[in-house]
Amino acid sequence: MQQLPHDPDHDDDPAAWRTDEVPPDAWTGKLAPLLALFDVLGRRWSLRVIWELQKGPATFRQLRERSGDISSSVLTDRLRELRGAGVAEHRPGEGYALTELGCGLGERIIDIYFWLRQQPGWPADDGAPTDSGPTPGT
Numbered sequence: 194m195q196q197l198p199h200d201p202d203h204d205d206d207p208a209a210w211r212t213d214e215v216p217p218d219a220w221t222g223k224l225a226p227l228l229a230l231f232d233v234l235g236r237r238w239s240l241r242v243i244w245e246l247q248k249g250p251a252t253f254r255q256l257r258e259r260s261g262d263i264s265s266s267v268l269t270d271r272l273r274e275l276r277g278a279g280v281a282e283h284r285p286g287e288g289y290a291l292t293e294l295g296c297g298l299g300e301r302i303i304d305i306y307f308w309l310r311q312q313p314g315w316p317a318d319d320g321a322p323t324d325s326g327p328t329p330g331t
Contacts, residue, residue: 233278238263238271240302243291246281247299252288 233239238260245251245259257268272289275281280295291299309315 230278230280233274233280236271236274238267239275242268242271242275243280243295243299243302246289246291246295247303250284250287250290256289 234243241260241263242256245256251259253265253268253272256272257263257265260268263271272281272283275295276283279292280298281289282292282295284290
């Protein structure tokens, strides 16, 4: 069964979102913003930048240091794309930070992470974040 938001502005019941037939224009209509966001999130380093910004605002240099092998040009591109998607913003004097939308998205990413850790075969102790959130410096 495929899923389609029936009326996300007025339908808080996810069960009401299910349908057996997805209208052909759904992918260019209601789901277009979701697909655009998934496109940005699917790019290399996007999730890592969001993960790092969950720790609080960071300068470009701090993000580059925290994110391992990311190049300056790729980080510039990802920050521009995340800003364009409304996930991140640049705050003068503070650096880059997650917007309200970005904070909510970051919380969902952590939820997915902990859900995955409960799945068979997922490493139990990999030095990753605990239930209190990301570990500083990782």
